[in-house]
Amino acid sequence: MARAANPRDQVAAGDAREIIAGSDIRVVRQGKEILVVPNIAVREGEVVAVIGPNGAGKSTLLAVLACLDFPERGRVFFRGTEVTKRNVVEIRRRMSVVFQEPLLLDGTVLENVELGLRLRGVRDGPRARAVEWIRRFGLTGKEGQAVHTLSGGEAQRVALARAFVLNPEVLFLDEPFSSLDSIARQELLRDFRRIIRDTGVTAVLVTHDFLEVRLLATRVLVLSRGRIEAEGTPESISNDPLWGRLAGLH
Amino acid sequence: MDLIWRGLARGVKLLLSGDPEIYEIAFLTLRVSGLATLVSLVLGVPAGLFLAVRKFRFRRALVGAVNTAMGLPPTVVGLWVAIFLWRSGPLGALGLMYTPTAIVIAQVLIATPVVTGFTMASVQQLDPKLPRQILALGASPLQFWWLVIRECRFGLLAAVMAGFGAVISEVGASMAVGGNVRHHTRVLTTAIVLEVNKGNFDVALALSFILMTLAYAVTFALTVVQQRKRRYVT
Known part of the structure; x- marks a missing residue:
């Protein structure tokens, strides 16, 4: 008997739709380029973990994709529609963001x-x-x-x-478990993993913690000095010492 | 000490006797300072919110100017407003000199920087990420400002108290642009100065007790509202 389509299976089959995408993104702060991303896309059902050392531009990338900041250059698309100052509130209402602090x-x-x-x-x-x-x-x-x-x-x-x-179409999480003590973190992570699997929500997770990556992510982006240096599955990233070093995890 | 007791007794007597002139002065004081505080809130709260939340060129210079203006001497404000409203001044044709409106204008200029500064400080005490969280929740611009105001409402009440306190207690500007005209522009502070100059310390003390009671009553009412509920702290 055929199984009902699961978003995660669709990702594996490569036919999932892009929910959020960015092209030619460049963010500058105080005259310094802090994020340069030629292309990025998050597809339905994915949980994309963004990892990297402090100051790599992870939270900046999340803010751009979550339509909280407009980049100096480049364009962000939500389900194929370009995000502009005119439609940004409507698009934000189709997303959710959770930060490090509640x-x-x-x-x-x-x-x-x-x-x-x-x-x-x-x-x-x-x-x-x-x-x-x-x-x-x-x-x-x-x-x-x-x-x-x-x-x-x-x-x-x-x-x-x-x-x-x-009921967001995409959920952005900026180190949501990092400010918790170890017990609270483990409990919440366990519940969160169950909920994220039950709902099949598409998510972008910024984290420093490889346990979170292994438990939650379907794809990993390694960011360093504002650039995506590597991309892969949690397994491939965790097995590569160079990528691990870049992510500041090993 | 005798002088103080006599002043206090005279104050109570003046209030209980229902002296129409005393009530007229007290009501004019409340009307003028209350209106000036209201106008300064309309101007100062949006200005303070804008300066606290938005980043733009020359912001620091503007914040510095607001902070400096918070300590603007009322006499200097009175002087400049008088120059503008004087018959031969740029706004002389309006005929506002020596009217309660002139006092309101001067007091608005005194209170607005105070309200702006307090508003700015109360918004800056919020977690700097909170405005982003409000936007991320899908707030429209109007909903955004409403929620920011709601979050720092206790600080805004402090702004109201500080603004009202600044104008009800000033004398220099009211004297310069109001002229302390009997039955027309005489407010409690200018009346006190007049009585001191005449050597009527008991009347001056009586008026000062009335002024302090008014200022305390308004501030107390605002404090009750402010302290009614504790804010989110962690």
Whole structure:
């Protein structure tokens, strides 16, 4: 019997659609070129890990792809449509971003999780959707709790629930587990891996941690001095000492 | 000490006696300083938000100018506003000199840099990544500014208090452009100066107690609102 199409299988077959793509991207800060990417594409169902040493331009690349920064040169496309200042809000509303810090707003867990839905004017039960994602991230019973009373791990779970509740076409993660202590990190990583597999969400993950790469990624980009120096599967990257050195992992 | 007690007693007596002139001066003070604070909020809050969030050329110079203007001497502001509003001045045709409007204009110039500076500081106290997170959540420009204002609302209340405190307590500008005209532009601070000059220390003290009570009442009300809820700190 034929299996239902799984986005990950499509990636393997090479017929997945590009969700986000960039061409000829160049970012300059204080007269210095910090990112030069001739071509990049993220396809449906992929989890692309971006690794590299500090200052390699990983977060800058993520900000450009997440339409939070416009590059000095080059173009970014979302599902074939060029991102411009006119359509950027609409395109951002089809994505989610989770940063290293939870960056929650003053209020309760529930208010934070449903905030993105409210900004989008979603009328179809934003509260029920928020409650469901709070449950999936193991925070049931904390809906009415003020976010300033949460632990670091709980706050990051709220940030992830706030991102997933939006049902994003692509999820950007900028070292979302790096500020957590070891136990909280392991627990969250385990739950996150399950959720990312269940949802099949397309994601771009900036990380320093090869455990996260091995657990989550389907493809790896190694960035160094603002340029993509290597690309491959987690296995090929982890087996190559040169790439490992570039990524600052070995 | 006797002078202070007499002043206090006279103040209470003046208030209880319902002296219409005292109430007229107190209400004019509240009206003029309240309006000046409102206008300075309309000008200063957007300016402070813009300076805090946006990066542009000469931003540092502009921030430096705002910080300097926060300590602008009211007498100097009064002098410049008087020059502009004087009959032969650039805005003399408007006939605003020695009117409550002239005092409002001068007080707006005093309070706006204070409100701008406090707003800027309160936004800069937020996590610098928070504005990016708000954008990433899909906020439109209007939603973005609303959420930023909501996040730093306690700092903005401090801006209101500082702006109001700066104008209700100033005397130099009100004297220079208002002229302390009885039943027309006399406010509590200029009335106090007049009574001191006449040697009526008890009346001056009575007026000063009224001024302090007004300033305290407004500031206390704002403080209650400010302290009602604790903000997100981690």
